[in-house]
Amino acid sequence: MPSFVPYLIHTLFPPDTRQPTELGADFMILVSGAGIFFYLQHFKKWKWLWTEWLTTVDHKKIAVLYLVSAVAMLFRGGVDALMLRTNLALPNIQPIGAVEYNEVFTTHGTIMIFFMAMPFIFALFNAVVPLMIGSRDVAFPRLNAVSFWLFAFGALLLNISFVIGGSPNAGWTGYPPLTEIAFNPGPGESYYFMSLLIAGIGTTITGINFLVTIIRMRAPGMTLMRMPMFIWTTLCTAALIIFAFPPLTVALGLSLLDRTFGSSFFTLAHGGMPMMYVNLFWLFGHPEVYIVVLPAFGVFSEVVSTFSGKRLFGYTAMALSTVAIMFLAYGTWVHHFFTMGAGPSVNAFFGLSTMLIAIPTGIKIFNWIFTMWGGRIRMTVAMLYQLAFIPTFVIGGATGIMLAVIPADYQFHNSYFLVAHFHNVLIGGTLFGLMSGLYYWWPKMFGYKLNERQGTWAFWCFAIGFWVTFTPQYLLGLEGMTRRMYTYPLGFGWHELNVISTIGAFIMGAGFLILVYNIYYSLRFQDKDLTGDPWDGRTLEWALPSPVPEYNFARIPVVNDLDAFWVMKQQGVTLASSLRAEDVRELELPRNSGMPFILGLGFFIGGFGMVFEWWPIAIFGGLIVVGSLVFSAFDYNDRKHMPAEVIRQTEAGLGRLQA
Amino acid sequence: MLHRHFSRKGRRLLALAALGVGLLVAGCGPQYVVLHPVGPVGRQELSLMEFAAIAMAAVILIVFVLFGTAVVRFRDYKGNKNPYRPDFHDHRLLETLWIIVPAVILAIIAVPTVKTTYALAKLPAHTDPVTIDVTSLDWKWLFQYPNQKVATVNYAVIPTGKPVLFELTADSPMNTFWVPQLGGMEYTMPGRVLPLWLQANKAGVYWGHSGQFSGVGFEKMFFHVKAVTPTAFQRWASHTHATAAPMTMADYHRLLHFTVVGKQTYASYPKDTFPSVTHGFSLSGGMYLLVRNNPNRG
Amino acid sequence: MSTPVVGESQHQIPLEFANEEESLKITGFWMFLMTDMIIFASLFAVFAVYRSRVAAGPTPDQLFHLGPVILETLLLLTSSFTIGMAVYYMRKDNLAAVYGWFIATIVLGAGFVITEVHDFVTYVHLGATWHVSGFLSGFFVLVGTHGSHVTFGIMWALTLLFQLRRRGLTDITRRKLFTFSLYWHFLDIVWVFIFTFVYLYGKF
Amino acid sequence: MSDSLQQHESSEESMEPGLEFLAPKFESEAFPWTQIMGYVFSLVLTFAALLLVINHAMAPTLLLAVIIVLALGQAGLQLGVFMHLRESRGPAWQLLPLALAFFIAFGLIGVSYWIMLFKTGVS
Ligand code: HEA
Ligand code: HEA
């Protein structure tokens, strides 16, 4: 079909994707894809891949899947960031041109928020939430897998846009009318909307899943006020997700309708109103930034009390302030568009509501400090991140308050001051929190610690690199440099600070490389942790062996106090020392299923068809989706039995069964 | 006495850092445009900024002192004599304190914030402002003077010492209109006219830029605002009206193309190119004819 | 399989709640309904803002005819009642009655969808497509989203009917019927707001 | 007999102080009176709104308020009568999120509308 082929090539690989960087990316993808393929083929691992990973519904394995994707996406987003910084290092140098730069900052923001931070958070949720509350799994194990595959295929869809068809290029916020078909022909923005829609559905399901898990499946005796702080933050994050993602879904969906089916929501003509998109986006977007920071707060609360050897200071206030942040998060979204002329009353209202958030956040900051007060601080890598977090986040929060000062925001809006603010909280808050959690829970997930010395090096690179990168950006904002410029002329005095900032970015990059090496090195050389409790932990997950057996708890523990495991250790009755053979009963566990994977694939194919408006493919994907749903409606065989004997043997093998 | 050492080194570092920041900010050159406003709007915004910055510095200081002390005193090393108090995990007074103090600080910031917000929303009384209609186009700025009848592209002339009312709209994706030395920005949005008043008290040329990304030519959306004395302004307007070429509808349509252009001056302009209340909000641009030669892609 | 609930309330707990896992799914379904509620709220917000942005198209008053809308409302309210009856009889273990009321629900729902589609087709024939104005975009998407929820519900109900026939009233099918009824009543609530805020308010 | 995912039995033991209002309530009746009355009331509420509007019974703003109140009544009716709002195994946890959802839903509609009114100051 010769006439068909050029069309395909032109659509899938339009001229602007034939640039050196993108061809390089193509090449790398091909090489690594082929590498993976041959590895699997050579070692006959296909079956292993399918039964152990692609069909798994075990929350601990799903956690690993999330973690791997998140680190990969951190790499992708980080490489994007380095490209941005390279372009901006000096005035009027353009290693990449405007077209590509726009694609790069768009994917950088989108990937970092949706495909790095979110899955990283879900990795931690999945890895420890059921363990911490003393439960055998999440409420809906199969839906949990569905969430992951929707996320994964959504991420894949966005990532292939770089090499097939063209990337989105209107910022992570995707404001219309710039995203309308009139200004943005080609598949890029459709990729953005489609992939976020798909991943967003998965995220919403995750929110529901963890909300129900936490409110319904806590171990006996674990009342609300005995929940570890990480559970509190997970609970509030889940609630935030449930109420924040729907507006995003609507905003994305309506944009897609505008682009593909000619409706008139955000168009220039026909009574369309772009600002409504902005409104809906930030109705989601502001809660979103707390969605990514609350779990980090949770991690820090666990880490600080563990490594200070003290109970969390002001537990009740900590729990209530989390809830307060959750509530307030819904009421501040307009601060992202103070400059859209909604009038002084609207602005004043939202300025004040924004400032209010400082109070519960401050409560947390002070409680962390006073948790350390009178403790004995062990300087592990997880704790180092915590220590770097407090000053960094306070400064980021303080500049946030300056942005909330409405007339000041008229000057700060969309300048590099803003860029510096949000990296300050996103890196100093979220990323540091995730790193802390990574080092803290790694032994629980994999059974060995990450090397602490290398971890410390990576930490210093991240921390120092961070300050070198983003302090100058505050000043750049005061010099009037606006964001999303692919280059800038000489003569504004912007170049000095930009050079410094770029250097800092590369220091962070070095930190990332050390981190990757650290993971590789630790996998090969670190000793196994046999205790299951390498940090002298306080919460229930440390009561289990590492890695945790499939059924988590041979017998569900009874909780009598906050820091349940700590109390048990004090009283000398741990799970390990008290399990008798007759306590072990047969269990029912969720059975693996290929449905989630197929469903995700269906969404992916359908989404791809939508992006290129190839309707047969879109319909085909839709049919796969419907088919998997119908299949699971009729599938009553979703559990499996695990005989008591198997569990006894496992526990005995771990030395945890009394003779 | 490990912690002594640490804190002395820390103090020295702190001093160095403070010096660095101080040099950058206090001795800041003219490139710090936000810090060098030339009109009342920018000045009010700056003074609020400074006020908030001072308050925030206080907050940061408090946190840093507490934090530094905790870290220095309670690290886990052999021979640490500071008391280990694992049951110190509640303190009613302290916890009330760190609700009240931030609340007070916030209240102190909030009051002038709200006041200034309302103040900036109103034109100063007893002044007749010069009105300039601003339309952001891909990727250029069109300035139209409804009273002087002239139009310019990518630069505007304003009188000093008088408030200028900019009426902002867009016949393109959104941008923001920002002249840092005059004051803060506001969006230009299709289908909506937003007012923004600014004033220059000193003659001079001030650069402006768009703050909202709007496609590949966005970086080129610099423009200049030239503030001259009111008489010079009048002279400029009438001179332009008399000598420059008029803008035709065809000219306007050419401006709508996705291009970057230099400065332009017109003696007059077709009405209907700026949405007026009587005309509803429809520009006569006809954007949709221009889809094909869009350079946003490749 | 189902774990008994301790204490006094055991005999009162309907079977769909009696199984811990099935009851988790009911809680989960409530949470899902909340997300859906926010979706509809967002669409209502869009509609509220776009109501007057009619561009060159018709205004709500010119467009709407209340006749078909009243019919739709009657059908949906009645179907909400019938599914309530189905759940009532489910708790009485009366499978035949469940069938009857459940099938009635499906039929009424189908009637609703048909009327609505017919109504939409009329509008489109008048030239009132969603391309014409922000108002029409908001209208079609808000009402259409509800309509497609109902359509989806009908398909779901059909699969459920099939399961009921194969398995009778087990704890799982009961739970499924119960969640379906929640879904259906929820759509009824949304419709009442559409009826009020879109159609009735359109006639002011 | 085997354990399910979750071993512990719940309901009243996990009712924490202050959360008693979440205690579940199950309904059962010999004849479906509640359902029938619910149906009748839902019709009444709907047609009341309809008649008010057709007859332009009051000033527009007031009328809008009244019909929205009627719709809210209808929502309460459906939730209470048909949706077995308070039923649950263990505490009726859906109540809190539901209240939050209503709050957010109406808040977002109302506030979005307020924002888009553009009461911009400069005149
Ligand atoms: C993790 C993410 C995160 C977090 C936690 C925050 C936290 C805050 N943010 Fe930030 N923000 C972003 C991510 C985040 N932000 C992003 C991504 C954007 C831009 C998006 C884009 O446009 O692309 C943004 C943009 C943004 C804006 C819009 C600016 C503009 O576009 O013009 C504003 C304005 O008000 C703002 C304010 C705040 C405030 C007040 C907080 C507060 O929550 C901070 C509270 C914390 C403290 C204040 C410090 C600790 C408190 C104490 C020690 C107590 C004492 C303190 C006082 C008395 C003040 N943020
Ligand atoms: C969690 C979120 C997150 C994180 C972690 C980061 C991390 C970083 N960001 Fe990002 N950023 C955003 C979220 C985030 N960002 C968002 C939301 C935007 C707005 C986008 C928009 O405008 O729409 C943004 C925008 C943004 C801009 C503004 C672009 C513009 O407006 O023109 C800049 C510029 O300096 C920047 C820089 C950086 C840097 C240097 C890092 C560093 O921390 C990165 C560190 C690097 C790595 C971790 C990996 C390094 C990789 C290697 C070492 C591999 C090297 C190998 C090869 C090169 C083959 N970011």
Ligand code: CUA
């Ligand atoms: Cu010069 Cu400040």
Ligand SMILES: [Cu+2]
């Ligand atoms: Cu925000």
